[in-house]
Amino acid sequence: MTKGPDSTSAPTEDQSEPRPHYHGHRERLRERFRKSGGESLADYELLELLLFRAMPRRDVKPIAKNLLARFGSFAEVIAARPERLMEIDGLGEAAITEFKIVEAAARRLAKSTIESRQSLSSFSAVIDYCRIAMGFLDREEFRILFLDRKNGLIADEVQGIGTVDHAPVYPREIIRRALELGACAIILVHNHPSGDPTPSKEDVQITQQIVALGKAMQISVHDHLIIGKQGHASLKSLQLI
Template sequence: MPAKPSTPPDQPAETPHYHGHRERLRERFHAAGPEALSDYELLEMALFPALPRRDTKPLAKALLNKFGSFAEVIHAPIARLREVDGIGEASINQIKLLAAAAHRVAKGEIKRKVALSSWNDVIDYCRTGLAFGDKEQFRLLFLDKRNQLIADEIQQTGTVDHTPVYPREVIKRALELSATALILVHNHPSGDPTPSQADIHMTKAIIQIATPLGISVHDHIIVGKNGHASLKGMRLI
C-alpha cells in the first residue's frame, strides 16, 4: 500500500485540542471572575505554566479526587502529591506556590489590622497556615498592648498527634519581643479540632507563668480541616 502522505513541512501541525479549552477558561476567568470557575477549573489554570504541552484537566480532577478540596490540594504534603499519577516537580512547585501565596495574603491581612477587632481574619489566617498540615505544629502570635501583631512564630513541630511545648520557652520569647499578649495556635492533623486534656493542661500552665509577668493569653485556637476550636470560647480557660 502506498505510504500515507505526511504533513508538508511548511504546514503547521494541528493545534492540540486543549488549547481552545485553555483560551475559553481564560476568557471566562477574566470576564466573569474566579467565582465562575469550579475548583478543578481553577486548578487546571494554575497548572498551565507547569504543563504547557499537556491537558491539565485530568491531573486537576485526580488531585481533587485524592485530597478532597482545592485547599487540601495546595496544602498537601509533597510526598503525597508525588503519589498522584502524572504529576511532576514543576506541577508540585506550582501547587506549593499557590499555598505560599494564600498564606502570604492572610498574613498581610493580619499585619495591617488590629488582631482582636478582626477575629475572623485571625481564624482564617490560622487555618490557612496550619489546618491541612500532616504534622502537629505549635504556633505563637505575639501581640503588643494595642493587640497588633508583633511576630508570628512556629515554636515547635511534632509528629502526627503530638507536639512538645515548653511553657517557660514560650514566655521567654514573649519577654524578648516585649509582647504583652499571646494567641496560642496549633493544628490537629486528624482534622478534628477538639482540644485534648493535654492541650488544656499546657494552656493553663502557660497562663500560670504569664499572668504574674503582665502577659495575657487571649486564646488557644486549635485548627483542623474540619473546623476550629477556641479554648476561651469553650470556657476551658
C-alpha cells in the same frame, strides 16, 4: 506526463497529526476565569489553570482530578507537602512550585490583613489567617501570635511541628520568647489534621500550664485556638481558660 516526486506538496502538520482532544480548552477556561473569576470554576478547573503554566503541552485535567481524589480539595492540594505531591503520576517540580507560590501568596495576603490593623480586634481576621496558614496541613503545628500592649501583632512564629496528632510544646520556651520580644500577650494556635477542632485533655492541660507561667511574668494568654478543616474551637469561648 509523469509528475516528479517533488511535485506533490508535503502534508501540513494539521493534516498529518490529529488535533488533541483538549485543543482550545485552555483558552476557554482562561476566558471563563477572566469573565467570572475563580468562584465560577470547580476545584479541578482552578488546579488546571495552575498546571497549564507548568505543563504547556499536556492534558492536565486527569492530573487535576487525581490530585483532588488523593487530597480532597483545592486548599488541601495547595497545602500538601511537596514529597506527597510528588507521589501523583505526572506531577513534577515545576507544577509543585506553582502550588507552593499560591500557598505562600495566600498566607501573605491573609497575614497582611492582621498586620495592617492597629490591633487584633477582628477575631474573624485572626481565624481566617490561621485557617489559611495551617487549617489544611497534614501534620500538627503549634504557633504563637505575640502581641504588644495594644494587641498589635509583634510576631507570628511556629513553635513546633509534629505528627498527625501531636506537636511538641514547651511552655517555658513560649514565655521566654515572649519576654525576648517584649510581648504583653500571646494567642496560642494549633491545628488538628483530623479536621475535628474539639480540644483534647492534653490541649487544656498544656494551655493551663502556659497561662500559669505567663501570669507569673505578667504575660496574658488571650486564647488558645484549635483549627480544623471545617471549623475552629476557642478555649476561651469554651471557658476552659
